[in-house]
Amino acid sequence: MKLTTSTISESSTLPAAAPTLPAAPVSSDEMIVFEDVSKFYGEILGVNRVNLQIAPGITSLVGPNGSGKTTLMNLMTGLLKPTQGLIRVLGISPDAPEALFQKLGYCSQFDSFPRGATAREFIEFYLRVHGYTKQETAGLTQAALERVSLVEAADRKVSAFSKGMRQRVRLAQSIAHNPSVLVLDEPLNGLDPMARAEIIRLFRELADAGMYLIISSHILHEVDMMSDSVVLLHNGYVVAEGEVHGVRDEIEEHPIQILIRCDRPQVLAARLFEHEHTVEARIHNDRQGLFVKTRRPDDFYLLLNKVITEQNLQVESVAPVDDDLNAVYQYLITSDGGQTR
Amino acid sequence: MSSTSEIKEQAVAAANANEPNVRRSERSFWALWTRQTLAILRLEIRKNFLSRRALLLYLIAAAPLGLLSLFAVFRMPTDDAGSFSQLSTAYAAVYGGLILRTLIFFGCAWVFMNLFRGEVVDRSLHYYFLAPVRREVLVVGKYLSGLIATVLLFSITTVGSMLILYFSLYPSESARYFAGGAGGAHLLAYLGVTILACIGYGAVFLLVGLFFRNPIIPALLLYGWEWINFLLPPLLKKLSVIHYLQSLVPVPMSEGPFAVLVEPKPAWISVPSLFLFTGVVLFLASLHIRRMEISYAGD
Numbered sequence: 001m002k003l004t005t006s007t008i009s010e011s012s013t014l015p016a017a018a019p020t021l022p023a024a025p026v027s028s029d030e031m032i033v034f035e036d037v038s039k040f041y042g043e044i045l046g047v048n049r050v051n052l053q054i055a056p057g058i059t060s061l062v063g064p065n066g067s068g069k070t071t072l073m074n075l076m077t078g079l080l081k082p083t084q085g086l087i088r089v090l091g092i093s094p095d096a097p098e099a100l101f102q103k104l105g106y107c108s109q110f111d112s113f114p115r116g117a118t119a120r121e122f123i124e125f126y127l128r129v130h131g132y133t134k135q136e137t138a139g140l141t142q143a144a145l146e147r148v149s150l151v152e153a154a155d156r157k158v159s160a161f162s163k164g165m166r167q168r169v170r171l172a173q174s175i176a177h178n179p180s181v182l183v184l185d186e187p188l189n190g191l192d193p194m195a196r197a198e199i200i201r202l203f204r205e206l207a208d209a210g211m212y213l214i215i216s217s218h219i220l221h222e223v224d225m226m227s228d229s230v231v232l233l234h235n236g237y238v239v240a241e242g243e244v245h246g247v248r249d250e251i252e253e254h255p256i257q258i259l260i261r262c263d264r265p266q267v268l269a270a271r272l273f274e275h276e277h278t279v280e281a282r283i284h285n286d287r288q289g290l291f292v293k294t295r296r297p298d299d300f301y302l303l304l305n306k307v308i309t310e311q312n313l314q315v316e317s318v319a320p321v322d323d324d325l326n327a328v329y330q331y332l333i334t335s336d337g338g339q340t341r
Numbered sequence: 342m343s344s345t346s347e348i349k350e351q352a353v354a355a356a357n358a359n360e361p362n363v364r365r366s367e368r369s370f371w372a373l374w375t376r377q378t379l380a381i382l383r384l385e386i387r388k389n390f391l392s393r394r395a396l397l398l399y400l401i402a403a404a405p406l407g408l409l410s411l412f413a414v415f416r417m418p419t420d421d422a423g424s425f426s427q428l429s430t431a432y433a434a435v436y437g438g439l440i441l442r443t444l445i446f447f448g449c450a451w452v453f454m455n456l457f458r459g460e461v462v463d464r465s466l467h468y469y470f471l472a473p474v475r476r477e478v479l480v481v482g483k484y485l486s487g488l489i490a491t492v493l494l495f496s497i498t499t500v501g502s503m504l505i506l507y508f509s510l511y512p513s514e515s516a517r518y519f520a521g522g523a524g525g526a527h528l529l530a531y532l533g534v535t536i537l538a539c540i541g542y543g544a545v546f547l548l549v550g551l552f553f554r555n556p557i558i559p560a561l562l563l564y565g566w567e568w569i570n571f572l573l574p575p576l577l578k579k580l581s582v583i584h585y586l587q588s589l590v591p592v593p594m595s596e597g598p599f600a601v602l603v604e605p606k607p608a609w610i611s612v613p614s615l616f617l618f619t620g621v622v623l624f625l626a627s628l629h630i631r632r633m634e635i636s637y638a639g640d
Contacts, residue, residue: 041636079467079635095631101473108471110637112464114384115392128380129472131373173468 029091031055032076032181032212037085039071045236046071050085052231052238054214058207060223061216063233069216070109072233073183076214077106089181090212101130104181105174109189111166113158119169120145120154123176130177144176147202149195163190171199181212188222193318200226219320221256221297255279255293260304261316265290271307275300291321374478381469381482382489385456389490394455401448402494405440405502413509425514429527432506433592436531440502441538441590442567442583445495449542450560452491454550456483457630464637477627484547484623491539499535503528523591530591537589541582541615544622551629575603585615 032054039046047068061069074080075087078094087093092100113122120141127137145154148168153161158169167190175182184203188196203226207213217223223230232240261284262268268290269281277300280293294300301318308315389395460466469479507515507524518524545563549556567583578584587593588605589612606614 074636077471079470081632081634097470098473098475101471106467106471108467110464110467114388114465125380125384126468126472128383129377129469129474131376131380131473174471 029088031088032090032214033086033088034072034075035086037075037082037087039075039080040083046080047075047233047236047238050238052241054212055229056207056210056212057228058203058213058215058226060227060230061214061233062218062220062223062230064218066235067233068236069233070185071236073106073108073185073214073216077104077183101179102177103179104183105177105179106183107170107174107185107187109185111163111170113166113169115159117158118155119150119158119161119165119172122158122169123173126173127176132177140176140178141172144172147175148172149198164192164195167191168195168199175206179211181214182206184213184215186216186218188217188219196222221320255295256297257291257293257321258297258300258318259284259289259291259321260318261289262308263288263314264311267311268307268313271311272300272303275303288316374475377474377478378482378485381474381479382486385483385486386489389452389486394451394459395490397451398448398490398494401444401451402498404444405435405498406505409435409502409505409509413505416510425511425518428507428510429592432503433590433594435502435506436499437587437590437594440495440498441534441586444498445491445535445538446542446564446567447560448495449487449491449539450546450549450556450563452487453484453543453546454556454560456487456547456550458550458554458556461635461637467635470633470635476630476633480547480623480627480630484543484626487543487547488539491543492536495535495539496532499531500528503531527591530589534586534589537612537615538582538586540619541585544619544626545582548622548626548629551626551633578603579614582615582618585611585618 032052034050034052037050038048050068050072061072063069071080075082076089076094078097078100081095089100090103092103094100114125117125123141123144124137127140128134132140142151145151148171150165150168150172153165158166161169167187171184171187174184187203188199191199200222203213203215207228215223215227229243230241231238260268265283265287269283269292272278272281272290272292275294277294277296278292279295280291282291284290292300304318307313389398457466460469470476504515504519507518515524519528546556546560549559549563553559567581570578570581570583570587573581585606589608593605
């Protein structure tokens, strides 16, 4: 497989491989570079001895909560300072925000907005801080709102928005100045399936246009759908990095677990078992939901839509179950033909 | 006039071609910094005047006006010229004891400490830190916004309280005093001291707000330090804002029998000294903010 893994002890002694490097030689000024970067919060480890070179395209940082994804993003954007090591984003140090943020946009997880601001005002406020004129600001704001399909709600107060809409406002704000590098911390959180698909399509368009997208996620299925390469983090260490195909092969072999909250889980379970890739179906304790393990999420979702329509089921939500992720990490980390611990 | 879509296309094309970067290198940094400072000012002034936090500032600034108005309602006007001469001393006590040392002090503490600390609590500071703005420009923009809010409100307090005190007790004498006597000069001097107090205290509290997660205790310690200034040896007196302001007040307040007396500094020393002190404090704030991290953990 193409996935490169490294154990915790290896990562502290060996330079990390850089499978994300494109075939043609690329200057480090055209990459996002982490050289032996560590960050400690007092005695608590954030990330340790990270060596990465990130090329254009979509790179996903994957790991459970506390693995160091957000720390890595905050280091890259200068919100945190490394305890040791060197970071360069297209040759620019994160210590020079005046240069860095002309090229970089960061959609963080912090869900806060100025009181009383509309979506348009919020984006315009910070574009003016960039130094754009009023006319430039108006045009860039409109374009950003269109990109995230938020034009109709643009003049409503953000405080009245749903979580998914607020997420899209933050996304619009981070891409409004058309950066070359876009850093997104769990950007799909709170979005409904249709919005997720739209946003993933937008990410793909941006990546195809030559942008660098660094996305954190703990939902491997989404990572698989959109990423060119992945960086797998665990307890502050980079344990694996590589092209997504390697991870995809592994994911396809490993079932993912999905929770469907609906009114008649028994009916749903009976129908889903007709699908050959359904590994397991278990009714939730409150009898209002069904846990399903499947090896083919794409086929599963198609089947689910069909069953819902045929059986007229009332579905409240459909979501991957996070608990399953740890199992996948363990699977990825430990199933590499003896390369890993 | 261009349509919205034309404007949008022009802007997107400009951004795609990195035109703003090119233009920025062509125009002077000062022009960019001025534009960014004005943008920060617009945002921050709105917060300083319209946020919920502004309510306390309004209450603090209005307190002496309310108290003196109540005092005026329950006192009959008189034209006793003998008592009128004592009014300047009475106002000096009100201004020095209540307005300058307490209300302006705590008003500035509230506004300036919240410039950064408030944003950390609201989890919104990262929006500024993620913009292509020198952090020194951010300090200046935020400081000026706090200055505009406090100077405006406390100037109204200073002028309003003086006029209410004088005109409610001695209307005709006061009219002559402000029109042709020393009243106008005194009023301007008090106004000047108010502005300088906002400048000095503002810088101090901006710095305090950057360093302390809970700035209330340092604010109270500073309050004590300012109050015991009259007891301090001459060298230590210089490390306080009140030291520079006292010599500028037109009617000096008695500091009691235990005061360590020093020669009042002339305005040409006091005013530049206060500006120098403010500059040093803002420089320290700028140094600190360049190294500042945001995690919001525990805030």
